[in-house]
Amino acid sequence: MATETRKRKADHIRISSNQNVQARKATTGLEDIHFIHKALPEIDKQKINLSTTIFSHKFVAPLIVGAITGGTSEATKINAIIAETVEELGLGMGVGSQRAAIEDKKLEKTFSITRKKAPTAFLIANIGGVQLVHGYGLKEAKKAIEMIEADALAIHLNPLQEAVQREGQKNFEGVLEKIGAIVKELDVPVIAKETGAGIAAEEAKKLEAAGVKGIDVSGAGGTSFAAVEYYRVKRKANSFQRRLGDVFWDWGIPTAISIVEVSQTVTVPIIASGGIRSGVEMAKALALGASLTSLSQPVLHAANKSVEETKNVLSLLIEELKTSMFLVGADSVQALQATPVVLTGKTAKWLKMRKFDVEGYARRKRS
Amino acid sequence: MATETRKRKADHIRISSNQNVQARKATTGLEDIHFIHKALPEIDKQKINLSTTIFSHKFVAPLIVGAITGGTSEATKINAIIAETVEELGLGMGVGSQRAAIEDKKLEKTFSITRKKAPTAFLIANIGGVQLVHGYGLKEAKKAIEMIEADALAIHLNPLQEAVQREGQKNFEGVLEKIGAIVKELDVPVIAKETGAGIAAEEAKKLEAAGVKGIDVSGAGGTSFAAVEYYRVKRKANSFQRRLGDVFWDWGIPTAISIVEVSQTVTVPIIASGGIRSGVEMAKALALGASLTSLSQPVLHAANKSVEETKNVLSLLIEELKTSMFLVGADSVQALQATPVVLTGKTAKWLKMRKFDVEGYARRKRS
């Protein structure tokens, strides 16, 4: 099992690097969010404070490098580079799927390298939500956490990915209850995390009630796992599976919509992810109600090379976020979250149809 | 007459196979319907029950292969292949226009082959609505039914097709009354079926009052019969008729709109058809209020070849439907029909203008 899982994960990283697996028709919806430029920011850009304390951890900036890889020697290198970079920058990091390493102790070091390289950064372990109804439980969750001395555990909710994979586990009965059971027994906060199809208000409410301490929306509009499967399968000429990847390529709730659905429904912190590609988009996600942002694709290339290149990419994203904040006169993440933004297009229409407050964003702080 | 009709039908199938006769500017409107992905489906995909009982018949899945062909030896082969396939999969099938065979007994076997190959599947006979005011009546209806021992009779309402055909019958006076008269005398349920231009609320209401037991909307956005005529005429260089085909190419009520107009107006079961090309679109049609879906174009190529290929196509569509249901946590067709969907774009605007409830779809089941 571990070998197969490992091979699949290696496929994933190779395909994501070499093929265009970004959404085709779906967009994040962030293009429908408009900041209201402030000609008089009345702040000093240098004094902008990007730090934020979430999950009782102080982040130098509200940025996490999302789960990318693990389980191979190549992964070890990538994980080490990312870990060293986020340690240096005071950010957070989620590791790739730890499933293979939970089942094969030899692979643990491909993950544990992150804590070695990042003794103080916020590290997020993970476990598949669907695994909880296929034999996994508290023991495996703790193993995942201990493997990297994690500050939090992300439970990956990935029904789309499982659905389009031939070998995917397609029974999600009782996942919520299992999550509820685990949450209570762990010492670290549990984050419910989608993997590219977004989280709706209904699910957010149930997850909060089950005790999760954070929600990572991972909406549609960025990397599509159905697309990854499309390419993985393509080479095997299995047209049945390939067509599934094609038909579901753009499935999911766009990131901007998911952030609003969740933030107007629950009070736990929200991590915005799914197609975020610039600091301006990070700023928009935070203005919509997210507490942290997370991204993987923009660092994929750099993390294969060096700490320096990875640091350049992340620093630039942070500089873009800071510049956005400067231009709306927000000197803190909190101030950014209170700054007015205008929602238009399909994003505004979807949210109104679902009875969420859209006007409030545009009118807040108008006096 | 029969020969001419047969020749025309043979033209149709040839053109549909070789020319692009899909809508140009019109779309089904299904692209304006958005599912709300469920990160926690809380169901087992394997346990999803696609079966549905409509017209007192149990369908293994809510899928019918729509009326394609008949009357020629090539048609016999195609009909046999489709029949064998739907029998094996527990689906339904509508045969092509039976008019030629009603008038020429020798052609009957090109249709009756379907019941031989599909002893238990749901078979739908047909008669042209407009024929009812041009000499046809109960006798012909019964003949059509008996020819294939049909489970239902579809009365084709095809004013657009008749209008753009030079030889078309363009007197529809009294069709409704004739339908009402026949409905009462038949032992099988009668389905009113458009042929690509959709059914509006007003007509649905009248049809239900006349006693029809089901409505097949067959909306715009898929194969255009005006386009078929355009190509049929083109070869004869009759520019007058050709321009008619061109001007009316995209005429009609888009499928998604027609489903909503009809489902919010009558209580008889709705068959969704017109441009449905994937299981996701089947799922959307059901979520909007349809009880069954019907399609022809996606099996056209396979049904010319073999049962195996046709089965592959239909199985994949069903798998896509099932995957859609899994991803919104619907373990039955009924559950799918209650799942929230968001309507945007022209589809939402049309329906609001016409005073149908659009918000209800987006908000149902939110608690």
Add this chain to the structure above:
Amino acid sequence: MATETRKRKADHIRISSNQNVQARKATTGLEDIHFIHKALPEIDKQKINLSTTIFSHKFVAPLIVGAITGGTSEATKINAIIAETVEELGLGMGVGSQRAAIEDKKLEKTFSITRKKAPTAFLIANIGGVQLVHGYGLKEAKKAIEMIEADALAIHLNPLQEAVQREGQKNFEGVLEKIGAIVKELDVPVIAKETGAGIAAEEAKKLEAAGVKGIDVSGAGGTSFAAVEYYRVKRKANSFQRRLGDVFWDWGIPTAISIVEVSQTVTVPIIASGGIRSGVEMAKALALGASLTSLSQPVLHAANKSVEETKNVLSLLIEELKTSMFLVGADSVQALQATPVVLTGKTAKWLKMRKFDVEGYARRKRS
């Protein structure tokens, strides 16, 4: 003066035939008007009555060939062909600008040919509105009418055209009053006619109050007179005038919007013109509230050739109109005007902003 006017008019006809002088960004808005197809038309297409009595004249179909040309020998031929055709079909015809012939008796025959060829058809004479404040008056109006024994007089309101022509008359002070004065003294009904930029509610109201008996909206979206000037000037390399033609190319109120603005404001009959290119568009214009439709561009080519070709073009347009009526179950122009249509897009938004009733169109006759 007459020579110059004649030359300019000859330029116009040549440019309109050889250059693309259709609107570039502007559209008629008719693409935002959607018929609701009737699967059960319940009428006999052959019995559809297209005849309509407007200005106490019975038109076999609600179609007028708009003002095209006059003043040259080429124009005589074109006018004769159109006149003979509309006589045969029982339609109406407006002649081209009669100004040159009013000023030079020798040119009269280029216009009077129409009445010779069309003894009973509805013929519309014309006079420039702006000429009324530049020396023209009752005498010239009567001369124009008598020249073709006209059934009506169109007063052309063409401020855009005058504005972009170097030699244009740009003083419109008192035009309305002059129109009011003339209206009273004439035996034939006066129609106020724009020439491609549309008529707004405000102007319609004033015109009706001044006594005009019909309004020809001639909206934007079809042939652009600014574009004609652009090409006329281009050859003379006068960049100043050329740029004016370019900047105002798409100026004006789109045809669909103008029909609604006027029809919801006044009670006199409306002639819909401006970019109407098919019988479906004629039907849409009538459904929005017009009593007659008028077009020039579609017959331009044929009217240069023969009565037969012109008849073909007009007959096809009428057939398309009839087919549209058949497909919405309207057996008369009056019935068509009461049939529901759905307005979407920019057209619906403009009209709502201006507080016109948009929903009414979509909901009428729903029971």
Add this chain to the structure above:
Amino acid sequence: MATETRKRKADHIRISSNQNVQARKATTGLEDIHFIHKALPEIDKQKINLSTTIFSHKFVAPLIVGAITGGTSEATKINAIIAETVEELGLGMGVGSQRAAIEDKKLEKTFSITRKKAPTAFLIANIGGVQLVHGYGLKEAKKAIEMIEADALAIHLNPLQEAVQREGQKNFEGVLEKIGAIVKELDVPVIAKETGAGIAAEEAKKLEAAGVKGIDVSGAGGTSFAAVEYYRVKRKANSFQRRLGDVFWDWGIPTAISIVEVSQTVTVPIIASGGIRSGVEMAKALALGASLTSLSQPVLHAANKSVEETKNVLSLLIEELKTSMFLVGADSVQALQATPVVLTGKTAKWLKMRKFDVEGYARRKRS
């Protein structure tokens, strides 16, 4: 410092002339503003009075040539040409950034040439708002004014430009207070002017309260200073800075939106600028509530050549404005400002979200 500033300004003018530094995705929003054509203008175009008195100065037409250049010998020539032209036409002119000349007396003549060439035209001096918190004060403001015997002082608010420039000053703390202090001490009116990213209602209110006598919105949709920086940096291969220019290329409040936000919030005169490229757009800006319009890009090429060419460009723009006014029957700027306009698209949606009155524009003067 002066040398560096001068070099940067020279870079700006060179890049603006040779590279496409116009907005890519952003538009001015003026394409969403629609005039309601008047078929009966009832005015004499020749009598249209374009003159307007703003800041106690009579402008022959509501047009200012915006701040372009200064500080180099090439700039002297350009400034002289523009000045001579606006003097002749009775317009206004803003000079380019005077910072270099404030710091280096030798450069003064590159600006003072304007007053020599334009003894009576409205000349606008300028000072950077952010400089006021970096050492500048009343003395420098007076120096700028005296240098050209200015009629007004524009305080440039350019946080976007500073933010994307490596050497930019990014501390805007206290700028508003400093503006307030200066305003009181100066004899000429102070205009707060953005430089391409627009001014929001919130800032307009604060600026008015601080005592500024006019607001130049300079919205997004025209020349992008982020784009200028993108090209300036490109040649130095500093990818970090280049990416900033790229990401912020389209940042800002579109011009049409900014005019409405400001005009519905304050009572001081508004100068509309940012992407205005024709007299029709000038007319739209005035109809939305601006008192003057300002533009630079359209004269860039001509101002490098001769007074005659510059005069041609400006005269044509004025002729287009006058033609627009003629076509809506407005014989004065005041009348134009009361004429109805329809707002659609993203512009209308943004403004509604922000609770500004949009319908009022479409319905005013309807009786």
